Amino acid sequence: MKVTINGKRCETPAGKTILQAAQANGIYIPTLCYLEKIGALAKCRACAVEVKGNPNLLTACNTPVTEGMEIFTDSDRAVAAQRYVVDLALSSGNHDCMICEKSGDCELQDAAYFLKFEDKDFRRGNYPTDIDDSSPFIRVDHNRCIMCGRCVEACNRIVVNGVIKIINRGFDSRIGFDCDDPMGESSCVQCGECTQVCPVGALTNKKSIGKARVWEVEKVRTTCPYCGVGCQQELHVKNGRIVKVTSAEDGSPNKGRLCVKGRYGYDFIYSEDRLTTPLIREKKGEFREASWDEALDLVAKKFKDIIKKHGPDAIAGVSCARSNNEDSYQMQKLFRSVLKTNNIDHCART
Ligand code: SF4
Ligand code: SF4
Ligand code: SF4
Incomplete structure (x- = not known):
């Protein structure tokens, strides 16, 4: 299909969304809840765009392109809407990027940078200050959660563990585990899928905290050494040591998933107890x-x-x-x- 995006002629296969067409043509549209493997949630509305002939702004993540569509991702109206959403997300939590594990790999930070934020317009009086440190491998920082819903979808639809949901209403809304239990006392199996999809620093891997900034690591693609499934994973290596393991999103058979062993069980490599001779x-x-x-x-x-x-x-x-x-x-x-x-x-x- 032939479309124009911001005045530029682009081609895109039929059946793609505006977001996919823009991405394929190197045009960035801010997104906070969209994740390809989950599909369009269309919850955050950060991807608002203008389409000629349509009186309303449209969400790029779930609007299919049509032949001859004229799309504007950078019009004043579209950018104002994108800024408004990102502004609310920034204002709804305590986003202290300097000390955040996710800094440099954060989609909220990327969106704010792209939209040239110098400050946020809203001030929230009370942040949900609790940090849930109860589970062995995952730190839950409610202060940084932007309620995008990705972890909920991932836990329920990708790994089908059904642990996370959004609880409460209004300012009290937050993610909860089972019947609002601490994560470590819930039925969570610590697969870490929610950490992989979280766009911000709300769900982070405890073993990696403070070990390396994202730009300091080299990613090494390998096969998980545990069982016969042969999951594809990325080792995040700094100075020759593994500081984090994530799943390779494009690899079969796991396509972005890992279990607790593959994601967190890499300590044995550096164990003093390893045999080095018969x-x-x-x-x-x-x-x-x-x-x-x-x-x-x-x-x-x-x-x-x-x-x-x-x-x-x-x-x-x-x-x-x-x-x-x-x-x-x-x-x-x-x-x-x-x-x-x-x-x-x-x-x-x-
Ligand atoms: S979650 Fe993102 S925006 Fe918030 S503090 Fe961390 S890096 Fe900054
Ligand atoms: S670690 Fe896995 S099971 Fe636990 S909440 Fe996250 S996605 Fe669900
Ligand atoms: S914890 Fe992360 S993935 Fe889950 S709703 Fe909050 S920001 Fe989104």
Whole structure:
């Protein structure tokens, strides 16, 4: 379809929204509640635009483009509406960006910067000052919540855990967990999906707080080392250490989701308890360090002795849940073809 956006001729496939058409043509429209994987919520109204021939402003996130549409995202009327919404969002909480974990990666900050805010026009007397620190991995800062509703949709529709809802009315509105329980006492499974979709610093990963600013990290795409699903994730690495893990939105099979293990279970990498060399148990029961050659020779000799005395089904192999597909394949080949037993399993349930 051929449309014009701010006087510029653009092309867009049929079935796209104004927001998608603008994004595809490099035109920014402020959004606070829209998230592609959830779809248009059209709650925040920050994406107000003007369309020629239409007396009302339209929300870009849920208005389909039509052939020949003339769209204005930067008209005085559209910008005034966008500013009004962003102004209310800024004014409804305590947005102290300097000390906020989300600074540099915050969609409210981006919108305010784009709209050239120097100050906010409204003053709210009482912020909802409570911080819910009750859960092991997620910090809930109600002061920074802009009530966009993304976490509600994500918890209910993407990971289908049904924990978050919006409770109360008016100034008292806020997100709540189950029957307004502290997050740590609710049925939340700490999958962290809500932290991934939150556009601001209201839901943040505790383990990452104070570890790195967004511009200091390099993102490394990898496969989660836990179970056989093989979720795609992004490691946020600063000075060679992982400071945060998020999910890769474009990757199958998880498409932006992770479970608690994949998102928060990365401490083992830096554990002092990790084995870095094989250990052989001495007769007295104590372990001593050994070379790989010595350890493998010992295991091979013991396997041979057991098979000679009791047959191959007297042994079994369990490969590590963190080994990759190819290593696991080799392990079952070794047991089935070389050692001649089908006693082989994989502990993919870490
Ligand atoms: S949530 Fe965004 S706007 Fe609010 S303090 Fe944090 S970075 Fe600033
Ligand atoms: S961590 Fe997961 S289960 Fe818990 S509230 Fe967030 S999305 Fe729902
Ligand atoms: S916690 Fe975040 S995602 Fe949830 S409503 Fe508030 S701002 Fe939106």
